[in-house]
Amino acid sequence: MKRLLALLATAASVVGLTALAGPPAQAAAGCTAAYTITSQWDGGFQAGVKITNLGAPVSGWTLKFTMPNAGQKVVQGWNATWSQSGTTVQANGVDWNRTLSTGASADLGFVGSFSGSNPVPTSFSLNGVTCTGSVTDPPTDPPTDPPATGTPVAVNGQLHVCGVHLCNQYNRPVQLRGMSTHGIQWFSQCYNDASLDALAEDWKSDLLRIAMYVQEDGYETDPAGFTSRVNGLVDEAEERGMYAVIDFHTLTPGDPNFNLDRAKTFFSSVAARNADKKNVIYEIANEPNGVSWSAIKNYAEQVIPVIRAADPDAVVIVGTRGWSSLGVSDGSSETEVVNNPVNATNIMYTFHFYAASHKDNYRAAVSRAASQLPLFVTEFGTVSATGGGAVDRSSSTAWLDLLDRLQISYANWTYSDADEGSAALKPGTCNGTDYSSSGVLTESGSLLKSRISTADNFPTS
C-alpha cells in the first residue's frame, strides 16, 4: 500500500506540457516535454524530463527550458549533457539518445538545488521549436505491459544510472541482489546448468558477477579462451533472466594501468559481442590498490570510450582506491572521487567490504557517499578480507540492512565451493548435482540465500 501511495503521489506530480485535449487528429509537429519532480528534500530535488520529438527525425538535439526561480540550479544531470546560464537550462543529447525519429522519446533527469520555491520550469523547446505540439495518438511508453512476475531482466530491461541510483526501463531506482563467481580460472566446474538454475530459481538472484582474474592464471594466459568463457556465462545469465556483471578482476598488481592494453582489447571484444543484450554491466577494474585515484580515473577515461564505442548504453562500474574502499583503506575518503569524478556518464563507482574486517567507519563512508555518488557493491564477504575465517553475522546484517535502505546493489563473494568461509557452497558441492538443498550451503551461503531470495518488488511504472 505504501508503494502504491508513493506511485500515485509521483504520478500526480507529473506536469503534462502536452496538449492532451487538443484538436482532433492533426499532423504532429514540434515536441512535447513532460516534467516530473520524482523527489524533493530541503533545498534539493530530483526531476525527470521526457521529451518526445513530433517533428522530422533529428540526429542531434538541444532541449532548453527556463527556471522561474533564479535560485533553481541543475547540480548533476544524466542521459544528456547539461548546462545552465542564468535561468536558462540546456540539455544536449548523448550517444545513445542523440537520434530521435518522429514520435520517439528520450528520458533525461537531473538533481537540482533551489532556495525558496521550486516551481515547474517553463518555455520548453527542442532544437529551437517550442514544445507545444499535440499528439495525434495517445502516447505510449515503450515498453508496454511487462510481466510483473517475470525475471529481473524481463521486468527491468536495460538499466541506466539516474542520479545516484541504478534505474530500470521505467526510470525507477532498483537494487539488484546477487552473487559473484569465484575466479573462473579455478572454479569453472561450479558454473553449470544445475548450479545456475538454482541461483536463478531458488536463490532468486538478480545478477551473476563473472570474476575474470587477469593475473593468477587468468585472462593474460589465454585472452581468447577467457573472453569466450565470459561470453558463455553472459549467455547463461541471460537465459535465466539475470544481469551479468563482467568483472575485469585486477588485483595484483594493483595499478589497473598495468593492464590497460589488455582491458582495451578485452572490453572492445565483449562490448561488441554483447552490445544488443540488456543484461550486461561492465566492471572495469576490480580492486585498484597502491595507486592514486587520479591514476584510476585516467584508466577509466581510456577504457570507458572503448566500451561506449561498441555498446553505448550499458552501465559501467569504476573501481576505487584502496581495494575499492572509496579510498578509506588508504586513509582517504570518498571526497577524492566527489571532487574529481570520472568524466563520463552512465557510470557507477565500486565499493567493496568484508564484514569481519570493515565496520562502522566504512559504513559511515558509504552512508555519506551514497547521496553523492552512484555506488555498486560488486563484491563483499561476510568474513574477513582474506576471504576466510568466521562469518561475522552482526556486521554482515548491519551492512545488508544499510545497502537495502540505500538501495545499493550487491554481489556476494562467492557462489562457489571453495574451502574458505566466504564461499556459499560446502567443499565438494560442485562435484555433484545438488545445488538446491539446504545441506549444500555454508553458514555464509545460508545467510545470503535468505537475504537474496526475498521478493524484489521492482517498480514497473
Ligand code: IDC
Ligand atoms: C581471494 C579468494 C581466494 C584466492 C585469492 C587469490 O577468496 O580463494 O586465493 O583471492 O587472489 C578481494 C578480491 C578477491 C579475494 C577476496 C578474498 O577481490 O579476489 O578473493 N578479496 O580475499 N578483495 C578483498 C577480499
